[in-house]
Amino acid sequence: MNIFSTTSSGGSASEEERRAVAKAVNRSRLVIFLRIGLAVVTLATWELAVIYGLIDPFFFSRPSDIYTQLAVWLTEGTAQGPLWRELLVTMEETVIGFFIGSLLGIFCGIALGRNKLAGDVFSIYIKIANAIPRVVLGSIFIIIFGLGMGSKVALAVVMVFFVVFGNAFQGVREADRNLIANAYILGASKRQVTFSVVIPSALTWILASLHVSFGFALVGAVVGEFLGSRHGIGLLIATAQGTFNAAGVFAAMIVLAVVALAAEYLLTALEDRLLKWRPVQFVEHGM
Amino acid sequence: MPTPVIELINVSCKFVSPEGKITQALREMSLCVNEGDFCAIVGPTGCGKSTTLGMITSLSPPSTGLVKVFGKPVAGIDPNIGFVFQTDAVFPWKNVIDNVAIGPIYRGKNAAEAKKMAADWVRRVGLAGFEHHYPHQLSGGMRKRVALAQTFINEPKILLMDEPFAALDVQTRALMQGELLSLWSELKASVIFVTHDIEEAIALADRVVVLSKGPGTVKSSYDIPLARPRDVSEARYSEQFIHLSKQIWHDLKNEVQI
Ligand SMILES: Nc1ncnc2c1ncn2[C@@H]1O[C@H](COP(=O)(O)OP(=O)(O)OP(=O)(O)O)[C@@H](O)[C@H]1O
Ligand SMILES: [Mg+2]
Numbered sequence: 001m002n003i004f005s006t007t008s009s010g011g012s013a014s015e016e017e018r019r020a021v022a023k024a025v026n027r028s029r030l031v032i033f034l035r036i037g038l039a040v041v042t043l044a045t046w047e048l049a050v051i052y053g054l055i056d057p058f059f060f061s062r063p064s065d066i067y068t069q070l071a072v073w074l075t076e077g078t079a080q081g082p083l084w085r086e087l088l089v090t091m092e093e094t095v096i097g098f099f100i101g102s103l104l105g106i107f108c109g110i111a112l113g114r115n116k117l118a119g120d121v122f123s124i125y126i127k128i129a130n131a132i133p134r135v136v137l138g139s140i141f142i143i144i145f146g147l148g149m150g151s152k153v154a155l156a157v158v159m160v161f162f163v164v165f166g167n168a169f170q171g172v173r174e175a176d177r178n179l180i181a182n183a184y185i186l187g188a189s190k191r192q193v194t195f196s197v198v199i200p201s202a203l204t205w206i207l208a209s210l211h212v213s214f215g216f217a218l219v220g221a222v223v224g225e226f227l228g229s230r231h232g233i234g235l236l237i238a239t240a241q242g243t244f245n246a247a248g249v250f251a252a253m254i255v256l257a258v259v260a261l262a263a264e265y266l267l268t269a270l271e272d273r274l275l276k277w278r279p280v281q282f283v284e285h286g287m
Numbered sequence: 288m289p290t291p292v293i294e295l296i297n298v299s300c301k302f303v304s305p306e307g308k309i310t311q312a313l314r315e316m317s318l319c320v321n322e323g324d325f326c327a328i329v330g331p332t333g334c335g336k337s338t339t340l341g342m343i344t345s346l347s348p349p350s351t352g353l354v355k356v357f358g359k360p361v362a363g364i365d366p367n368i369g370f371v372f373q374t375d376a377v378f379p380w381k382n383v384i385d386n387v388a389i390g391p392i393y394r395g396k397n398a399a400e401a402k403k404m405a406a407d408w409v410r411r412v413g414l415a416g417f418e419h420h421y422p423h424q425l426s427g428g429m430r431k432r433v434a435l436a437q438t439f440i441n442e443p444k445i446l447l448m449d450e451p452f453a454a455l456d457v458q459t460r461a462l463m464q465g466e467l468l469s470l471w472s473e474l475k476a477s478v479i480f481v482t483h484d485i486e487e488a489i490a491l492a493d494r495v496v497v498l499s500k501g502p503g504t505v506k507s508s509y510d511i512p513l514a515r516p517r518d519v520s521e522a523r524y525s526e527q528f529i530h531l532s533k534q535i536w537h538d539l540k541n542e543v544q545i
Binding site: 176178179181182183184185186187188189192196197200201203275276277278279 | 344346364366368369370372374375376377378379380381382389390393394421422423424437438441
């Protein structure tokens with residue numbers, strides 16, 4: 001989003017504008033500095049607490065051990081094979097599950113949201129499905145689809161579907177009645193209203209749900225691997241757990257965090273592109 | 288006698304809330320607008336002016352009574368009707384030119400042609416240079432002008448306007464009123480124009496209809512004999528104008544008093 005866009009048309013950058021830009025740059029530098037500082041302090045405290053015997057590294061590991069574990073995985077590979085291959089397996093399950101789950105969710109959410117009766121009938125079951133812990137289905141999927149990729153993808157799909165579905169459904173229901181009426185008067189058919197009014201207004205909701213649901217897809221894939229698999233980061237964690245290797249668990253967590261962060265970044269970029277019509281939120285001053 | 292373009296015959300309109308509470312918005316209202324007529328409706332707030340327009344578009348059908356458009360009972364949205372909503376109804380995810388072009392696109396024109404038409408209309412409502420702004424980057428009055436262009440581009444035969452100029456400043460309003468009158472004579476449209484502003488009603492209309500307080504019904508109706516074409520800003524100083532304005536004001540005042 002362009003926060004530096006000026007309302008005054010034409011003219012070169014004035015002193016005032018330049019000062020505003022400098023202020024924004026300074027602020028973002030401060031934020032980055034504080035972020036790094038916080039990470040350093042946290043890790044140092046952890047390491048020192050282990051050195052002075054305040055925490056038992058057998059249970060809680062220590063940053064240097066985690067670093068060593070990561071280095072070993074990167075250079076020599078894991079017990080199951082090279083780290084990148086394990087990661088690739090997990091990523092594949094996550095991404096496929098994420099896409100299938102969100103596409104199905106968006107489609108069903110919009111279709112049901114546009115049909116009042118069907119929406120009223122189904123909404124209660126959606127609430128129920130959202131409330132029960134769906135990871136439990138992982139066990140069933142392993143029975144059905146076996147130890148391969150299918151069971152993990154299925155679990156990821158189920159994790160993602162209901163979140164996206166719920167948001168798409170809600171987004172369609174919240175679409176402004178006035179805008180819909182205006183579109184009909186301007187000559188739109190029901191189909192045109194769906195595509196040019198309902199979907200754009202539901203998009204804010206849908207994109208918001210995609211942020212959460214990528215994390216859910218990752219949980220689905222990892223838990224699936226955890227329950228039974230031959231490859232993947234989830235298996236890596238299960239193995240580390242079996243050998244009481246706390247550093248291994250933490251290292252795997254860091255790998256997953258990096259993946260989740262990258263996905264978050266991509267989704268935010270997508271959101272900014274699709275929602276560039278949205279006004280910039282008011283900023284609360286004096287913070 | 289030609290058939291009227293819009294005819295409301297003894298319509299009443301009730302809203303029933305899901306809890307079963309009934310609000311009556313209109314009672315036994317009759318109104319008739321002939322082809323090419325410019326009819327203004329004034330009335331106290333909540334008397335059912337917006338509801339009346341809604342019935343003509345078929346968006347909110349009447350509980351009893353009959354609404355006819357072009358001599359036929361309304362069934363579905365008539366493509367000849369243009370409606371400028373009281374509340375903001377431009378599409379926030381479309382920029383100005385796409386907002387204006389949407390009507391022709393809905394009606395099957397190809398995008399390039401629609402945009403060319405839209406560019407012309409954007410200029411005519413005085414928004415040249417703002418084609419690629421999004422609604423949130425415009426002022427309230429500018430958004431209203433987008434809504435006007437969006438409606439006019441379809442060249443409606445019936446124009447329903449719900450307080451379209453309420454958000455505009457005095458100068459722009461006078462300008463838009465003049466523009467509306469010239470468009471109206473050009474399109475030969477029949478207009479129902481809802482407003483709170485008695486002077487605006489008299490300056491623009493052939494006939495001013497006063498509604499009683501809610502549930503509304505027609506209280507009185509005044510023919511406005513001012514000559515056409517009118518200069519909106521000059522007309523209001525004539526003897527006749529002031530006399531009419533006093534009469535209508537008197538009618539309305541009795542409605543607003545409790
Ligand atoms: N959808 C609805 N459900 C229930 N009541 C409604 C609905 N729409 C309008 N009403 C009621 O009908 C009455 C008339 O409303 P309407 O919007 O037509 O008034 P109005 O004359 O346009 O007022 P204003 O000048 O303030 O715009 C009001 O009492 C309002 O509360
Ligand atoms: Mg109204």
